[in-house]
Amino acid sequence: MSAAAADWLPSASVTASGRPVLSTGEVERNLLPLVDLEPEENPGLAPLRACLLALTSHRLIFLHEPSRSARGLPLATVVHAYPPHRRHSHNPLRSLFSSSSSSSSSQHHRIRLQISMPPARSEVVAIVVTCKADVDVFFGRLLEAIRARAWEVAPVAAPSSGTPVAEGAAPAEDIAIRMPVVGVSGILRMEQESWESAGQNLQDAFQDLNALMSKAKEMMQLAEKMRLKLLMNSSTESNSNDEEMGSKQDMQDLLLSVGIVSPVTKETAGALYHQQLSLQLADFVRIPLEKAGGMMALVDVYCLFNRARGTELISPEDLLQACSLWEKVDVPVMLRKFDSGVKVIQTKTHSDEEVFARISSLAQKPDALQKGISPSDAAFTLGIAPALAKEHLLNAENKGLLCRDVSPDGFRFFINLFNEIDAQNIYSQKPHGLYNAWISVAMASH
Amino acid sequence: MQRLGDFRLPPFFNYPPYFTLQPVRETREKQVQLWKDLILDYCRSQKIHTISLEEDFPLFSNPKIERSLSHEAKEVFLAALVSEGRAEWMDKGHKKCLILWLRIQDWANFILNFVKDNGLEVMTIEEIRSGIDTRGTELEGIDRGVLMRALRQLEQKGKAAIFKGTSADDEGVKFSV
Numbered sequence: 027m028s029a030a031a032a033d034w035l036p037s038a039s040v041t042a043s044g045r046p047v048l049s050t051g052e053v054e055r056n057l058l059p060l061v062d063l064e065p066e067e068n069p070g071l072a073p074l075r076a077c078l079l080a081l082t083s084h085r086l087i088f089l090h091e092p093s094r095s096a097r098g099l100p101l102a103t104v105v106h107a108y109p110p111h112r113r114h115s116h117n118p119l120r121s122l123f124s125s126s127s128s129s130s131s132s133q134h135h136r137i138r139l140q141i142s143m144p145p146a147r148s149e150v151v152a153i154v155v156t157c158k159a160d161v162d163v164f165f166g167r168l169l170e171a172i173r174a175r176a177w178e179v180a181p182v183a184a185p186s187s188g189t190p191v192a193e194g195a196a197p198a199e200d201i202a203i204r205m206p207v208v209g210v211s212g213i214l215r216m217e218q219e220s221w222e223s224a225g226q227n228l229q230d231a232f233q234d235l236n237a238l239m240s241k242a243k244e245m246m247q248l249a250e251k252m253r254l255k256l257l258m259n260s261s262t263e264s265n266s267n268d269e270e271m272g273s274k275q276d277m278q279d280l281l282l283s284v285g286i287v288s289p290v291t292k293e294t295a296g297a298l299y300h301q302q303l304s305l306q307l308a309d310f311v312r313i314p315l316e317k318a319g320g321m322m323a324l325v326d327v328y329c330l331f332n333r334a335r336g337t338e339l340i341s342p343e344d345l346l347q348a349c350s351l352w353e354k355v356d357v358p359v360m361l362r363k364f365d366s367g368v369k370v371i372q373t374k375t376h377s378d379e380e381v382f383a384r385i386s387s388l389a390q391k392p393d394a395l396q397k398g399i400s401p402s403d404a405a406f407t408l409g410i411a412p413a414l415a416k417e418h419l420l421n422a423e424n425k426g427l428l429c430r431d432v433s434p435d436g437f438r439f440f441i442n443l444f445n446e447i448d449a450q451n452i453y454s455q456k457p458h459g460l461y462n463a464w465i466s467v468a469m470a471s472h
Numbered sequence: 473m474q475r476l477g478d479f480r481l482p483p484f485f486n487y488p489p490y491f492t493l494q495p496v497r498e499t500r501e502k503q504v505q506l507w508k509d510l511i512l513d514y515c516r517s518q519k520i521h522t523i524s525l526e527e528d529f530p531l532f533s534n535p536k537i538e539r540s541l542s543h544e545a546k547e548v549f550l551a552a553l554v555s556e557g558r559a560e561w562m563d564k565g566h567k568k569c570l571i572l573w574l575r576i577q578d579w580a581n582f583i584l585n586f587v588k589d590n591g592l593e594v595m596t597i598e599e600i601r602s603g604i605d606t607r608g609t610e611l612e613g614i615d616r617g618v619l620m621r622a623l624r625q626l627e628q629k630g631k632a633a634i635f636k637g638t639s640a641d642d643e644g645v646k647f648s649v
Contacts, residue, residue, distance in 0.1 A: 398488065429499050431488040433539055440489045444502035452482040452509060465483045 032063070034071045034143070038087050038098035043308040043357045046080050046087045046096055050250065051176065051243075053288040056081040056167040057295045057302060062154040063088055063099075066138065071149070078298070079153065081167055082288070083176035086153075099141065102177050105148065107168055108138040110161045135161040137168070160296065167294075289335040303340065304348035307331060308357035311371055315359065320376035323414055324349070324361070324369040364417045365424075378421065384408060385422050389441040390460070395467045398431050398438035476530050479517050482510065491539035493548060507549040512558060516573035521615040522562065523550065523569045570615060579614075579622035584631060586611060587647045596637070596644045597623075 039047040048054065061079040065071035074097060077088040086099040112135065137153040155161050290302040307327075314330055315322055324345070332339050340348075349361040349371065363369050388407050389399055405415035419439050422428045428439040446461035448454050474481040484490050484506065494500040514520070514531050523529055525546050533540030541549075550569045553559035557575055562568040574582060583600070587593070590605060599605065600619060606612050623645050626632035633646045 423499075424496055426496060426498055429489040429494050429496070429503075430492055431539075432492045433488065435538075438488075440487070442499060443484065443487055443489075444494070444499050444506070447482075447484055447502070447506060449502070449505050449509060452484070452506065452513075453480065461483075464487070468483070468486050 032072045032074045032088075032097050034065075035074075035088070035097040035099055038085070038089075038096040040089065040094050040096050041305070041309045042312070043305040043355070044089070044091055044094045045302065045305045045309060046082075046089055046098075048082060048288050049084065050247065051179070052082045052084045053176075054080055054082050054290065054294050055171050056164050057298045058153075058155055058157075058159050058161075058164055059298055060155075060157040061088070062156060064152045064154055066150040066152050068149055071151075076156075081164065081171060083171055083174065086168075099139075099151075100177070101172050102175075103141045103143065104139050104172055105142050106140040107165070107172060108140075110135045110137045110155070110165050112136070137161070137165055163296075289338040291338050300344065300347045300351060303344060304351040305355070305357070307345070307348050308352060308355075308359050310334065311359055312373075315371065315373050319408065319410055321362075321370050321372040321410065321414060323411055324371060326411065327371050364421070366417060366420065368413060368417050370414065370417070381408070381418050382422050382425065382427055385418060386427055386441070389428060389439065390463070392467050395441065395464050396471050398440045400436060400438050404439075474536070476514070477518065479514055485510075485534055486537050488537055488539050491534065491537075491541055491545070493542065493545040504549060504552045508553050508556070508558070511549065511553065511571065512573045515571045516610070519610065519613055521571060521613070521618070523571060525550070525567050525569070570618070572618065574610075576618065576621050577625060579618060580625045580629075580631075583611065583619075583622055584626060584647070592647070594644060594646045596642065598642075600645075 041047055046054075058079040058081075061077050063074040063077065065073060074088045074090070077090050077096075080087040080089060084101060086101065087096055088099070089096040112133065135155040137155070138150055139153065140148060140150050143149055155164075290299065290306045292299045295302045310331060311322070311327055314327070318326075328342060328345050331345065346369075349369075352360055358374055359371055360374055361369060362372050384407070385399075385404060388394060388404065394403075399419070401412045401416035401419055404419055405412040408415055408418070410418075419428060423430060423439065423442075426442055426445070429442045429444065431438045431440055441460060441464075443461050443464055446459055474485060490503065490506070494503050511523075511531065515523070525543065529546075532546055547566055550559055550561075551566075553571070554561060554569070558572050560570045560572065562570050572579075586606070586609065587595070592605060595603070595605070597616070597619065600611055601614055601616065602612065623632055623634055626647075627634055631648055633648070635644050635646065637643055
């Protein structure tokens with residue numbers, strides 16, 4: 027059953043790899059797999075089954091993974107959340123009304139929510155957790171999110187918090203009457219003063235930190251806003267000159283690399299960490315991959331991804347695990363291991379044939395016929411990293427397209443002429459063909 | 473056209489990858505084939521019967537493009553000749569290689585035709601290797617071991633009889649044409 031059935035809830039958009047799309051300032055808080063949403067008192071509302079539940083600062087998103095559809099329940103509509111409990115059966119009416127499938131879930135944890143539905147109607151729904159997950163942690167996060175009321179915080183309002191408190195505290199200290207430092211009471215007073223000032227320092231320090239964090243959020247919002255504006259501009263003003271476009275492109279790249287607003291973390295995703303990380307990574311690498319010509323070294327992706335995540339860094343093992351999970355889900359990217367052991371991420375549409383064609387034409391240029399090509403030559407022409415270029419060259423060699431020349435000058439590749447040479451008559455040269463082209467270049471050089 | 477002494481070198485002798493042992497199977501097969509042919513042609517034209525891997529061999533390096541074969545490559549190419557019966561290792565360490573630009577039985581036929589054409593019946597071994605009759609022919613300087621094996625093959629077919637002289641290096645052969 028896809029999430030489309032529950033049309034009493036607003037639908038939520040989903041990324042290409044099946045992660046919920048978050049709105050500006052929305053941050054993921056926790057994830058629960060295999061969750062049902064059952065309306066408890068109104069049989070007219072269709073339930074949701076076997077969804078991934080993502081708790082964000084703004085919504086409860088029920089994501090039906092097989093159909094990649096989702097419904098979002100805004101936290102703003104939650105009037106009250108009841109602590110999790112196993113299903114109770116004191117209400118005989120419910121057992122009458124509830125469907126047969128829900129009665130089997132009696133051993134599951136339920137979190138009942140009282141929600142207000144437009145127009146001025148109240149419903150009770152239950153989040154039924156059918157897997158073994160830490161429901162209490164989830165409930166804790168849910169309460170936090172409801173109390174934080176992040177949806178009410180307008181993006182512009184953020185800067186005012188934090189800073190004024192520290193300023194206001196300073197003058198109060200100045201006018202405080204200082205007691206003479208005499209006797210035991212004086213010592214005690216001094217002790218207390220030093221305690222108080224230490225406490226004040228600590229508080230100030232944390233306030234600074236909070237201010238910094240809220241500033242950071244602001245910066246991210248600013249960056250995102252500028253990016254969108256640039257996007258809009260570039261689509262409308264197609265007649266602007268190249269230089270301007272170039273600088274806009276640079277600016278956009280800069281802003282894009284500012285970061286992922288809501289990175290998947292071990293804390294929020296729990297057991298679903300690697301799976302969700304894998305999906306987020308798939309969404310993330312799409313754009314850098316396109317720019318890099320469809321293939322990137324895993325190391326480069328690691329750096330880019332962690333840079334985008336800011337402080338929520340992941341380990342190389344996590345990245346590798348996230349990549350290896352791609353095999354099991356339908357995402358447009360894949361992990362590939364070359365014979366040499368070099369691992370890369372490439373789009374599934376990336377074709378080696380195209381690369382081979384480009385390498386082949388590169389190796390047939392007069393200069394390359396004579397001196398061969400090095401990995402850095404190929405890297406320059408193909409616009410990729412030298413390590414990757416070398417992999418492509420080795421691959422082309424494997425296909426019989428190139429052959430190698432190892433000398434004190436280094437490791438170079440030549441277009442493969444061995445198959446062009448007539449073994450029966452080694453002195454002959456066909457009037458046409460690669461071998462002939464090579465001979466004329468080689469003769470001219472010596 | 474590049475030459476090595478009076479030997480005409482093929483154009484691909486200036487192709488740098490020709491001097492690097494190719495790791496890809498199909499490419500290497502073709503490379504080995506080209507080297508086998510070139511070694512045999514060169515040895516035959518220069519009347520070279522043995523190649524020592526320890527010493528410089530003019531064919532195995534090309535100063536013009538500053539490339540030369542590695543020891544491994546030399547051994548691979550010679551081993552390919554050995555496996556076809558066109559060469560033999562002369563020691564267990566594979567340091568010296570006997571090149572048979574004619575196989576033993578081809579040598580036997582060659583000798584038989586030679587004596588037929590020249591109306592010769594009795595020759596000593598040394599006469600065949602360095603006598604006036606064989607001067608300038610491919611028999612000049614033939615490896616003694618190769619010659620004896622070819623003659624013994626003829627003997628088995630009843631085309632020749634080897635007889636001993638007074639000393640060991642004074643053997644002779646009588647051909648029955």
